[in-house]
Each structure stands twice: as structure tokens, then as C-alpha cells.
Amino acid sequence: MKILIVDDSRAMRMIVRRTLRQAGYGQHDIEEAANGREGYEQIQSTKPDLVLCDWNMPEMTGIELLQKLKDEGHGVKFGFVTSESTDEMRARANEAGGLILIAKPFTPDSFKGALAPHIS
Template sequence: MKILVADDSRVMRQIVIRTLRQAGRGGHDIVEAQDGQEALDLVRSEAPDLVLSDWNMPEMNGIDVLTSLRASGSQVAFGFVTSEGSEEMRARAAQAGAAFLIAKPFTPEAFGEALAGIGL
């Protein structure tokens, strides 16, 4: 499986990748994006099976990436890993087509549950 991790913080991308390993999801191909536009471009060129995206990023935020992907017909599994975890944001994410929203700080168990919930 190929996973795209999109976050403007290199440290946070590494934490997400480490947490995936701790959740038993190691050994996958990982692609990293440092902003929303790069994430959108990499989904198109790399065809990941899953996108894990921050909400607030430069160039294009995560919700705009998701909206653009869905508008182009992409049904790639998409989840948010973000510091924003309000009910309003969860509703916006779900309405746009996100499979889940994991709020920071997060645990390997939260990743495991979210990924199991979408069959990954």
C-alpha cells in the first residue's frame, strides 16, 4: 500500500509515519508532501491508496485538496490528521468525503481504529 502524508511540518510528517508503524502499518511505501498543492500533484502522479493530510497548510489547505480530488473524480481514501478536532470541522471533513479526522495529539490506537474503519 502507498500512503501520502501531507503536512507543512517535516517533524509532524515523521511523527505520523512513526505512529503508523506503531499502529502496525509499517512497511508501506510512504510519499511526503509539504503543502496542499504538492499533495494534490502527488496524488495524481503517485496514485496513493491513502492520503493522511493536515488541515492547515500553505499553498492549499487540506479541505481544498480533498474537494479538488473529489471534483476530479478521485476516490482515494482520505483522512485528516490535524490539531483541529471540533465537531464543525469533523462535519465539514465528512461532508467533503473524508473517511476520518484524527485530532492531535494522537495515538497509534487512534490510527489503527481509523484505518480499520475503512478496511485498510
């Protein structure tokens, strides 16, 4: 399975990658992108099975990326890993087809709980 981490913070990409490994998903192919625009291009070219995406990013935000994918009928599984997790954000994410919203700080257990239904 191919997982794409989209976050403008290099440090957070490292943390997410490590947490995936600690949660038992280290055997998957993990890729990274530094903003929504780059993430979009990578989704087109490398076709990940799951996208874990920050919400606030330059170039293109996470929700803009998800909306664009939805508008184009792209079926990639999509989740957010974000500092904020308001009810409004959850509603917007759900409406756009987001499957997961993991709030920072997170633990390997919270990652596992959120991702298990979506990772084979």
C-alpha cells in the first residue's frame, strides 16, 4: 500500500512517518509532499492508496486539495492530520469525502485506531 504524507512542515512529515512506523505501518511505501499543490501532482503521478494531509498549507490547503480531488472524481482515500479539529472542520472534511481527521498531538495508538479501518 502506498501512503502519501502532505505537510508543509518537514518536521511534521518526519513525525507522521515515524508514528506510522510505530503504529505498525512501516512496511508500507510512504511518500511525502510539501504542500497541497505538490500533493496533487504526486497523487496524479504516483497514485497513492491513502493521503494523510495537513489542513493549513501554502499553495493549496488540505481541504482545497480534497475538494479538487472530489470535483475530479478521484477516489483516493483521504485523511487529515491537523493541529486544529473544530466541529466545523470535521463537517467540512466529511462533506468533501474525508475519511479521517487526526488531531495533533497524536500517538501511535490514536493513529492505529483511526487508520486501521482504511489500511489493508
